[in-house]
Amino acid sequence: MRQGDGGLAARLLNAKARKYGFIFSFLVIPLILYVVFVISPYAQAFYISLTNWRGISANPQFIGFENFTRLLDDDVFWAAVRHHGLLLLAMPLITIAIALFFSFLLNLGGGSRGGKMTGVWGSKFYRVVYFFPQVLAVAVVGVLFQAIYRPDQTGVLNGILKWVGVHQVGWLINTDLALWSIMGVVVWQSVGFYVVLFSAGMSAIPSDVFEAAALDGAGRFRLFFSITLPLIWDTIQVGWVYLGIAAFDCFALVQVLSVDRGGPDNATTVLPLEIWRTAFTFSKFGYASAMGVALFFLTITFAALSLRVTRRERIEL
Amino acid sequence: MSNSAGTPREITRRQMLRRIGLTALVAGPAASMLSACATSGGSSAASPTAAGSGAATSAANPFGVKADAPLEVVIFKGGLGDSYATDVHEPLYKKEFPKASVKHVATQQIAQTLQPRFASGDVPDFIANSGSDLMDNGALQTEGQLLDLTQLFDAPSLDDPSKKVRDTLIPGTVESGLIAGKPYILNYVSSGYGLWYNGKLFKEKGWTPPKTFDEFKTLCETIKKAGITPYAYAGKNASYYQYWMILITAAKIEGNQLLIDIDNLEDGAWTRDSVKQSAAAWAEIGKYMDKSYEGLIHTEVQTRQNQDKVALYPSGSWLENEQKSNTPDTFEYAVTPTPSLTPSDKMPFEAIRSAAGEPYIIPSKGKNTPGALEYARIMLSKEGAKGFTEKSGSLTVVVGAAEGLSLSPGLKSINDAQTAAGANIVTYSSFENWYKELETELRKQTNSLMFGRISADEFCAKMQKKADAVKADSSTTKQNRTV
């Protein structure tokens, strides 16, 4: 390649060719895989949203935006949108709050020892155990919590409550409680992961920062709110993005756990579930795809947030 | 890999190209015209001989089955199990066509497994389309995916060639499988519906099944005092057991025409007095249920009944078999018809809902439709039907097939009830298969009604609203029934 009498221009040209050759060779396989298996089905789904396709034959009838106008006064759809929004907000918030609390205890809760902030006694053990639920498949977790949330005294949770003397709770049949119960499962599963994630962030904070603060007589709460929190803010944002993506997977849990798949009275229905039902139970793939497109634009907002997080990281560099 | 072999793959590639190429680019009204032209060839190939796989027909081989053509059978493996297929029907088919291979697929997710296969044209030959994830038969028919079973019902019976198959079945069987006036569905299992209880427990306590709703409420009070939940159904996944009861009571008040009108999406059918009265009466019974039953699944409630924690449970005649492994010796299934509500009820107390259920379908684009028809004819022979009852514990629509079998207490009880009912049969509901959206709404509103969140009036209003919406939805093909 380098042979010959190539002048500067030729060499540059050669370098440029090599660069583009390299870019091409690195992008071609991932792009082909992605376009064939992801983009092309998605593109078809976008087209299907403009048809009244029933999912069986190959002759969808084009009906323009009719599906979208019908969405506007579909009560169930809007209930699902509200719940999805709640999931995107509350679920990450609760998970992050609990995980922050525990990771603070596990990393800094023991005070300073030998010039280094330490966690409470046994923190290593807790960190390992808390991660357990994360390695369980969603299918397993769903089936498991069926038994835990069972609404009469045979449910594990109600069994415990009875022991304490509290009357049984209809975890999944109380319309005000059902969605929160399902959210509880997601939180239960995710906390351990974020404890590890935030622990990492906290252990990266130089210990003399804490020393200096401790010298100033800062209590644990001030240590947490005015030092720890701001310093691991970026990690928290990354966590928020992960959790937002995880909110999409909730529908498997809703499907297994909730009354009548999304009930009672639409109390637990989420968008992916409605899309699933519309497509696979009602065989209305056109309408279901329209919901999917709506969800797509809804989450574009979320994607924008994700992008902002990454831009931040670049600035810091 | 086996799925992608053979000719349908060519068709699929063509369809695929059209979808990503043509339809995606020409996204206008013209697109539908193009695709309509392109598929017109496919959807008309409904008759089995057009598939090109047939052999000559004869008296013994009325559908012209090719002796070595493979047959793929998909069985829903639910409460009935699938041994009736693997141990009875498939061996019978093989006996008739020793050279043919039979591929057996058992699944519980019918729709997820088969939807894509229908879309691609590579369909199995015979399907037990049941379970909570069954495919929408109405949609399949609309898309020309179902085989008209008229030739099956008109073929000579295996037991007596001088009779047509349709004449060996319980009356109403063929009609229950009509879509757009033609029989597309073979409803194979004859089920009786009512309130099930432990005969031994009732005898021991001196309780008698109620004949009227007043008696029903009195009995509920008595049972409640004995520390047993008087009545329950499973709200989490089986609220349809309950809406059957509501519809049966309404039909007893007004007559079967009500159920036919509901199926036909008649204006105001859901807000008629009969429905309102029935809903209100059942909502009263609902007050005797523990709230927690809304969060339980059917087997959980049924197991509680086996433990004598629940007295009366609405279900169909498959119940006994489903609970076989959990039923203690102290439990003996018995059934009673739903109580009468008003003195002016059109139907007597003895009237019972008895219907052909468990839909079996033959895809029109299967590779071996003659074989599938013959397979169905074998199912409808006495030998096939008897074997089915032995393996699954359920009666079939074949008249007299259970003769000589010793019936279990529950089956005997439903048999007696059916005899007592005579001609007073509450008809089936077709909207369950025709309009899944309406059915889903009914499940939801039934839970709301029975667990006290809405009144009977609201129940009727909400159902009517949904029925109107389905009626107005242009993308749903409307069906009609007269009987």
Added chain:
Amino acid sequence: MMATQTDAVRVAKASHTASRRRQKNSAGVFGALSHVALIVWTILVVGPILWTFLASFKTNPEIVGDAPLALPESFSWASWGRAWEKAHIGRYMLNTVFVVGVSTLFTMLFGSMAAYVLARYRFFGNRAIYYLFVSGLSFPVFLALVPLFFVVRNLGLIDTHLGVILVYIAYSLPFTVFFLTAFFKTLPNSVAEAAMMDGASHTRTFFQIMVPMARPGLISITIFNILGQWNQYLLPIVLLSGSVEDKWLITQGIANINTTAGYEADWPGLFAALSMAIIPMLIVYIIFQRQIQSGLTAGAVK
């Protein structure tokens, strides 16, 4: 750590002891409370898992009975036998390990290649390709199920593990590319530039310089992908139909036995199958927990 401790801090600490003593009382209460909180969560986490194991030894009436917290009356392995026989958990586990192993490996290879190029090279279409990948995060997978089925089918890959692997790779790319692009951007330029000056090719620079530098990020995304693909439920249902039961993956097996338990009311069998799915994962996790934690640590902080 002791060595790095400065004298200043040591002096400061000595003078600080007094004030620390004052805080000790409140610290005692705080410490006790925090231990209570930690133990409660431990019970919340371990309890359900333990309960699953116990339930697998119970009988049907015991599970559906009034005392959900009671110990089983007698320990019987019968349900484990049934589950093993019927649910083929072992077979599905091996299938899943194979599929997830191969697809994660190639997800990481292709994902990091694409991310690297997108992060560090300027060329026409760079942003467009990046956003194309990222947009994949915001559309529900199952809407694409039916069209996807056609694509896989027309390639003759339906009902094959290769098909599942390719699809897993493709659907993991948006997430992988999204996070690795950000990660590659944070790596310093100097080392790579020096290598290029020395005449290393772009490819060599990537594999020998950049990949080792990006190791922490790669590990944490690998863990994500393994967890995500291990949990996949919808894709296998569509891509591995009921006619190839011997190729099924673990989630299909569990869902299947859950439905079967619903129809046959075999709850102990269900919980035995769940236990069989849980135990290997826990063992693998406990063996590798140090690596997993440090991997996540390094990846996340960046």
